[in-house]
Amino acid sequence: xxxxxxxxxxxxxxxxxxxxxxxxxxxxxxxxxxxxxxxxxxxxxxxxxxxxxxxxxxxxxxxxxxxxxxxxxxxxxxxxxxxxxxxxxxxxxxxxxxxxxxxxxxxxxxxxxxxxxxxx
Numbered sequence: 001x002x003x004x005x006x007x008x009x010x011x012x013x014x015x016x017x018x019x020x021x022x023x024x025x026x027x028x029x030x031x032x033x034x035x036x037x038x039x040x041x042x043x044x045x046x047x048x049x050x051x052x053x054x055x056x057x058x059x060x061x062x063x064x065x066x067x068x069x070x071x072x073x074x075x076x077x078x079x080x081x082x083x084x085x086x087x088x089x090x091x092x093x094x095x096x097x098x099x100x101x102x103x104x105x106x107x108x109x110x111x112x113x114x115x116x117x118x119x120x
Contacts, residue, residue, distance in 0.1 A: 023104030
């Protein structure tokens with residue numbers, strides 16, 4: 001009986017985790033030329049496929065003041081800045097991965113890459 005229960009539990013855990021796609025965010029400086037090309041291509045696909053990119057852009061524009069500077073009386077900026085952007089980046093990542101499951105959103109290390117001539 002214990003053996004059957006363990007198999008069922010492990011089978012359930014596998015079924016749950018099989019649909020989960022974890023992605024590793026890379027510094028954009030560590031991306032290969034092929035990864036950069038694939039990343040750019042996905043944005044072209046998103047712009048021509050549906051309005052999701054425009055919706056994400058407009059959401060950022062609409063909430064910029066309240067998220068970045070506290071305008072609008074929605075509570076402390078510190079309480080919502082990071083969670084809002086995590087949600088935003090996750091939505092973007094899901095949209096990218098719907099087209100190319102091997103992609104994720106790279107990060108930009110603004111501490112080391114702050115030159116005006118930086119390619120980003």
